[in-house]
Structures are given as structure tokens and as C-alpha cells.
Amino acid sequence: GRVIGLLGQARAQVEAGAGPEEVLWTLWSGGRHPHGWSERLRAAALAGNRSADHDLDAVMALFDTAARLAGRYPGFLGIRTFVEMLTSQQIPAESVADRGVRADAVRILTAHRAKGLEWDEVWVVGVQEGTWPDLRERGSTLRAEQLSADGIGAGPRAADLLEEERRLLYVACTRARRRLHLSAVDSPDDSGDRPSRLLLDIAAHLGIEVGRARAGRPLHPTSLDGLVAELRSIAMDDSGPAELRAAAVERLAVLAGERDDRGRPLVPLADPESWWGVREPTGAPGPVRDPEEPLSISGSMLDTVLACPLAWYLQREVHAETPRGTATSFGSIVHAVADFVAKGEVPAELGAMEAEVDRIWGELSFEARWQSEAERVEAREALRRFLGYHERAERELLETESGRRARVDVVTPSGVEETVTVTGFIDRIEQDDSGRLVAIDLKNMRNIVPVKDIPEHGQLGIYQLLLQRGEDPSVAEESGEAPEPAALSEVETDPARETGGAALVQLRIDEGRGSTQARVQFQEPLVPDDSGRTWIESRLGEAVEVLRAADVVATAGPACTYCAYARTCPAQPEGTPVIP
Incomplete structure (x- = not known):
């Protein structure tokens, strides 16, 4: 029961x-x-x-x-x-999962699973630094590896791990009776993969040179998925010989019909039912956003929508997000410590700030210790730059981490009038000598915003608009990014109040020309044009038209270099449809 x-x-x-x-x-x-x-x-x-x-x-x-x-x-x-x-995992981790293998089949095993077995010919792949030897710290749940005759120790040394990896490679290599192949990646990039020191030791011991394969894609695919892709390409090539296309179709049918002992397909990708792009494209049932629902636009959202509607749609609407990297966590930590200092919760001393970072730094996940150490140095430099900016105090600090919102009437390029809710969280609100409010956004990016983009930088423009128009507590929460009522700013604003501009403070980049201060990229105050509107209101109108449209368009631009969706983007060569 x-x-x-x-x-x-x-x-x-x-x-x-x-x-x-x-x-x-x-x-x-x-x-x-x-x-x-x-x-x-x-x-x-x-x-x-x-x-x-x-x-x-x-x-x-x-x-x-x-x-x-x-x-x-x-x-x-x-x-x-x-x-x-x-x-669906194809490499078993346990012996009980590895059964029913035919004697004439190619077996894919880990080095541990290969112990006690032999074959005439063996390929050992991935023999490169960082993979073999893998010198990262490891251990079991109960940390038994830290036990010694003297009690609990610090665990295996790097030298011990290296010897263990060397013995494991020896086990893998001695599985071959007649011929052994070892391969590694040798990247042309300075920071790319390199052949393992163990591979070079083996070559030196045998008195042979490590051969180098020709760069580029192989003439023929070396994987089952690659074989299926090549057969599909041949079968769908209208300009190819009919006999060759028929042969490709026949081989695809054979592969699609192969089953294991449980009746599951061995090559599911060969089945046309699993192919993308062979069905008629679906149409949009309506606009991206419901015409009956009010729109809410945040500072971080505006630039993304206008730079590439498709990237915005995939990230924000479909949630086809890539995993958050350590760079995001880096920025969150630096922002948090900067806020603590501004509020007086942490002394404005570099030592105290670093102690706060060290308290949580160990929670971050890095692929290697050297990356953690390098980023920790970068964090120290970012905090130093922030402290220099904070102590310079060119303007009076009024508030930090301020959540704001306002209703704004905009006109789209098509002439449609609409009211949108603008929201945003401002890192720092400062006041200049003339009593004007200035929005400050702390940035932890490695790449600086081009100088030509600062005058109409969307996020800074939104922040200026929020300072100028103030917040409206009666506005309903219309977006997951809108601040809660308790988070709204307590600094009173006048709808007609003139702002003093906005700025990006780059905590990872020096000012230059011998100065080690943080680089500050300043945006001039908003100025209405002849129609009485500012450029940011016009940009908001453009964003509204995109959000009310039925289609999202891929737009090529500078952000494509870092876009996570480039491989599926129709505006990029690698994302161009290959199926007629």
C-alpha cells in the first residue's frame, strides 16, 4: 500500500x-x-x-x-x-546497461568500461589538455577520497590526479591487439584546444611525430548523423542523377528500418517523420501580442526588439534561452556589492567589498580553476573602478536599485496612437548641481557600447523618460518585468521636470589615456523635436509596431556576433534553409 x-x-x-x-x-x-x-x-x-x-x-x-x-x-x-x-544516452555508465551488443558491432565505451576487454583496432579520441588529463577536483558524496591514515586530509594532489589519468590512458591504449589510433583537437586559436601532454609523451617515447590532419570538414561524414545528413542531401538534390538519388533513398529506408532488441529505431533521424522543414510552414494566428492587451516595455527589452525582433521573440516569448553563464553571475555579484556600499551596508573600502565577494564566490561554477582565479581578479578590478566612481561623487546620490514605471503616449510609424507602460530598474539615481536627475546604469560587459550608439541608446533613454515622467502607482502590473508596488521609487518626480541625462558606467573598462577610472558613457538630456516628442518616444512607437505585427523578422546587425540563435537564423549563412 x-x-x-x-x-x-x-x-x-x-x-x-x-x-x-x-x-x-x-x-x-x-x-x-x-x-x-x-x-x-x-x-x-x-x-x-x-x-x-x-x-x-x-x-x-x-x-x-x-x-x-x-x-x-x-x-x-x-x-x-x-x-x-x-x-537515449548511448554510452552506458553501468555494466548492467551494456548488454545485447553484437560481436561485430563497433563499441563506444569509456576507458573505465573498457577494462579487461580487447579488440584488434582501438580509437582513443579526445586526448587533449583539459579533457585527458582532467585535473579538476573530484570526489564522492561522502568524500572518502580525503581519508588517509592520518585522518581527513585535503584530498588528492594535482600530481596524484595526473598519475591516475596517465594510468587510465594506459588502460585505454592497451585494449588494442594490433593497431591503436589516438586523436586530439589542435585549435588554431591561442585559447583553443591543444593535444594532451600525455599524447606528446607517448609520441616522444615511441620516437614518432604526431600527425596533423587537414583542417576543415572531412570529405565524408564520420558519424551516423552525418551519414544520414549526406544521404538526405543527395536524395533531395533535384540536379543530381536519378540513380544516385534513388540509391540514397534506398539506404535511408534501410537505416530507418533498423531496430534494436526492444524494437526501438537505431537510426531515428533516417525516418522522414522526424525531419524538419518538409512540412508546410505554419502561419501566425494573429499578432505577437494580443491587440486587446496593453503593452509594457522595459529598458532592456526596447533595444532587443528593435535590433532583431526574431532574437527578442525567441528569448522573451518562446523562452528558448541559453544557460546562464558565469558572466551573468559575475555581474550580479558586483552589482549587489556596489548596492551594499551605496546603501552603507558594506564599508566603502576595497578590502571589505572583496570579503563580501569571497563569501559567495565559491558558489559560482567554473569549468577550470584558472578561470575562477582570472574572473576573481576581474571582479577586484571592477570593484576598484566602482569605488573610484562612487567616491569621486560628481553628483549627489539619491537612490539605488530604483524600480519605476510610467504611462507614455506614443505614435507608431504607421500613425497609430497607443499608450504603453514603460518600466525599468535604475542602478543609481543621482542629482546634479542644477537639481536635475541623472540615471546611472552600472555595466559589467567586456565589450563597450560604440560611442555612436550612446546618443540614442534605448535603455538610457527609457531611464530618462522614467525620471522625467515619474511613476504611476495606479498602473496595473502588466508585465513580469514591472516592479512591485513596494519597489517603486520614493523620490518624487515632476512630469515636466527636466532630466540631466543618463550614463553607462563601464566597470570592466578603464577610461583610457593613462586613467584607471571606470569609463563613463554619458547621454545628453532628452530634448523634444518640433512635434513635441523626444527620440525615445519615437523609438517606443517603432517597438509597438513590431509587437503588434503578426510576423517577427530576423535583422542582421552588430549583435549577431554574440547571438545565441545565429545557427538557426535565416539572416545568417549558417541558418539559411537548405531544404527546397
Whole structure:
């Protein structure tokens, strides 16, 4: 009865749309039907049971995988998709999962799984620095690797890890009876991949040179997916010989019909039902935003909408987001410490600021220790630049992290009048000698905004508009980005008040010409044109027309260099449709 009750609770969570982590935790803890398995497993592991310790590590790995995939596909990863991803993994981590392999098949294994096995010919791939040897710190849930005869130590040294990796490579290489192939990537970029020191040691020991493959794509595909892609390309090439196209179709049919022992397709990509682009394009049922719903536009949203509507749509509307990198966390930490200093919660001293950073820096995830150390140095320099700006005090600081909103009447390029809600969070509000308010945005970008873009930088223009028009507490919350009423600014503003401009303070970039102060990019105050409107109101009108349109258009521009959607963008060569 307890098991049935637990499964029923988990099923109810799945049907309610719960994520994998929530369902896994219910099964692990027992939810409303405690089973005690987790406590028994922990007790057995602490008693020295290696199998229980291994099982705990496996459970932790399962939760880590769920968390990683949930972060990669926010809002889309359900328990069914999660299970499908796990079952589709092609390299088994456990011996019990590796069964039913035919003797004449090519086997893909980890070095650990290959122990005790031999083949006439073996390929060991990925023998490059950072991958083999992998000198990152590692360990099990109970940190058994830190135990020694003298008690608990610091764990394996880097030299010990290197020797372990060397022995593991030896195991991989000695699986070959007749011929052994080792390969690595040698990137032409200074910061790219390099062949492993272990590969070079082997070559030096044998007295041979490491051969270099020709750069570029191989003449023929070297993977099953690549083979399917080449066959598809041949089959759909109207200018190709009919016999060649027929042969490609025949081979695709053979691949699509292959099944494993459980009846699952071995080459699902060969099935035309799985191909993208062969069906008729779908049409938009209506505008991007409901015409009956009011629009809300934030400072960060405006520039994205106008620079490339497709990128904005994929990121904000579809939530096809890429994982947040350490650069985002870097900026969040520096912003938080800067705010603490401005509010007097942390002394305006570099040592105290660094102590606050160190308190949470260890929570960031970096691929390598050197990256963490390099970014930590960058964080120190960013804090130093902020402290210099803060202490210089060219204007009086009134408020930090101020959430504001206002209603603005705009006219679209087509002549349609509409009222939009403008929202934004301003890092610092300062007041100049003339009593004018100045919006300050702290930036942690590696790349500076071009000087020519500052006069009509959308985010700064929005901030000026918010300072000029003030906030309207009666405006309903119409956007997930709009500030809560409790977060609204307490600084009173006059709708007719003149602003003193706005500025980006670049905390990662020096002012130049020998100065180590933060570079400040200043935008002049808003000035109405002959029609009584400012340039930012015109830009808002352009954004409204985009949001009210039925189609989103890909627009090429400078941001394409860093765009996460370039490979699927029709405005880029790599995103051009290849299916007629």
C-alpha cells in the first residue's frame, strides 16, 4: 500500500506539470508515504558499505542531471522528456546497461568500461589538455577520497590526479591487439584546444611525430548523423542523377528500418517523420501580442526588439534561452556589492567589498580553476573602478536599485496612437548641481557600447523618460518585468521636470589615456523635436509596431556576433534553409 500511495503521489505531480527535481525528491524522500530507504542507504554508506556509497553517488548524479537539464530547458523539461533523455544516452555508465551488443558491432565505451576487454583496432579520441588529463577536483558524496591514515586530509594532489589519468590512458591504449589510433583537437586559436601532454609523451617515447590532419570538414561524414545528413542531401538534390538519388533513398529506408532488441529505431533521424522543414510552414494566428492587451516595455527589452525582433521573440516569448553563464553571475555579484556600499551596508573600502565577494564566490561554477582565479581578479578590478566612481561623487546620490514605471503616449510609424507602460530598474539615481536627475546604469560587459550608439541608446533613454515622467502607482502590473508596488521609487518626480541625462558606467573598462577610472558613457538630456516628442518616444512607437505585427523578422546587425540563435537564423549563412 505504501508503494502504491507513493507512486500515486508522483503520478499526480507529473499530471500537474511538476518538474523532474520535484518528482525525484518525492520518490527519494517518500513524500506523504515515508519509506526510510534514503536513511538506510545513508547509514549503510557511513558504516563503510561501498555499494551503498556508490548508490548515493548515483542518486546525487541523477539529481544533478535533472537540475542541469531543467536549467538548460526552463519551462519545457517535464518528467517524460527527462526520462526519454536518460534512456537515449548511448554510452552506458553501468555494466548492467551494456548488454545485447553484437560481436561485430563497433563499441563506444569509456576507458573505465573498457577494462579487461580487447579488440584488434582501438580509437582513443579526445586526448587533449583539459579533457585527458582532467585535473579538476573530484570526489564522492561522502568524500572518502580525503581519508588517509592520518585522518581527513585535503584530498588528492594535482600530481596524484595526473598519475591516475596517465594510468587510465594506459588502460585505454592497451585494449588494442594490433593497431591503436589516438586523436586530439589542435585549435588554431591561442585559447583553443591543444593535444594532451600525455599524447606528446607517448609520441616522444615511441620516437614518432604526431600527425596533423587537414583542417576543415572531412570529405565524408564520420558519424551516423552525418551519414544520414549526406544521404538526405543527395536524395533531395533535384540536379543530381536519378540513380544516385534513388540509391540514397534506398539506404535511408534501410537505416530507418533498423531496430534494436526492444524494437526501438537505431537510426531515428533516417525516418522522414522526424525531419524538419518538409512540412508546410505554419502561419501566425494573429499578432505577437494580443491587440486587446496593453503593452509594457522595459529598458532592456526596447533595444532587443528593435535590433532583431526574431532574437527578442525567441528569448522573451518562446523562452528558448541559453544557460546562464558565469558572466551573468559575475555581474550580479558586483552589482549587489556596489548596492551594499551605496546603501552603507558594506564599508566603502576595497578590502571589505572583496570579503563580501569571497563569501559567495565559491558558489559560482567554473569549468577550470584558472578561470575562477582570472574572473576573481576581474571582479577586484571592477570593484576598484566602482569605488573610484562612487567616491569621486560628481553628483549627489539619491537612490539605488530604483524600480519605476510610467504611462507614455506614443505614435507608431504607421500613425497609430497607443499608450504603453514603460518600466525599468535604475542602478543609481543621482542629482546634479542644477537639481536635475541623472540615471546611472552600472555595466559589467567586456565589450563597450560604440560611442555612436550612446546618443540614442534605448535603455538610457527609457531611464530618462522614467525620471522625467515619474511613476504611476495606479498602473496595473502588466508585465513580469514591472516592479512591485513596494519597489517603486520614493523620490518624487515632476512630469515636466527636466532630466540631466543618463550614463553607462563601464566597470570592466578603464577610461583610457593613462586613467584607471571606470569609463563613463554619458547621454545628453532628452530634448523634444518640433512635434513635441523626444527620440525615445519615437523609438517606443517603432517597438509597438513590431509587437503588434503578426510576423517577427530576423535583422542582421552588430549583435549577431554574440547571438545565441545565429545557427538557426535565416539572416545568417549558417541558418539559411537548405531544404527546397
